[in-house]
Amino acid sequence: MRDMIKKGLALGLGAAITSKEQAEKVxxxxxxKGxxxxxxxxxxxxxxxxxxxETQQKVDQMIQSRLQKMLSELNLATKEDIKRLEDRISELEKRQMKTEGEDI
Incomplete structure (x- = not known):
């Protein structure tokens, strides 16, 4: 009986209890109660x-996965996309300055 109670609590409360203080209190x-x-x-x-x-890690992974899927579906620019565009703009500005300098 105690083993059954322990297993049930470990499964049911394990998801809800993440801090040592909470676990100790329970x-x-x-x-x-004996x-x-x-x-x-x-x-x-x-x-x-x-x-x-363990449960917290699973929840975090699930949230991360769903968030990635949602962001992918929104077709938003990534950090890499923005960095690539910034680098390209910088290169174009350098070329323009070089060309303007040759015109003088």
Whole structure:
């Protein structure tokens, strides 16, 4: 029964708990209610933190992927596009100045 509770909490709360303080608070409440003993509590805190971090990484990756897709669909200029255009403008300005200098 305790193992089942631990697994359920690790999965359910792991996503919501990302800080050690939050995990410790939840585990302390479980110890107080007698659903978890002190010996298991430290390991359970580690497990909750690990699950939270894993979930956070997955969410970050999903957001990054969707953001890239949306930006791609908007067909916006990238930093590389802008840098290439700036370099081209700079080169054209140099050519123009050189040509104007030869006309004098």
């Amino acid at each position: 585990v302390e409440e479980l110890v107080r 659903e978890l003993n002190r010996g298991e509590s430290k390991e359970f805190v580690k497990e909750l933190i690990q699950k939270g971090e």
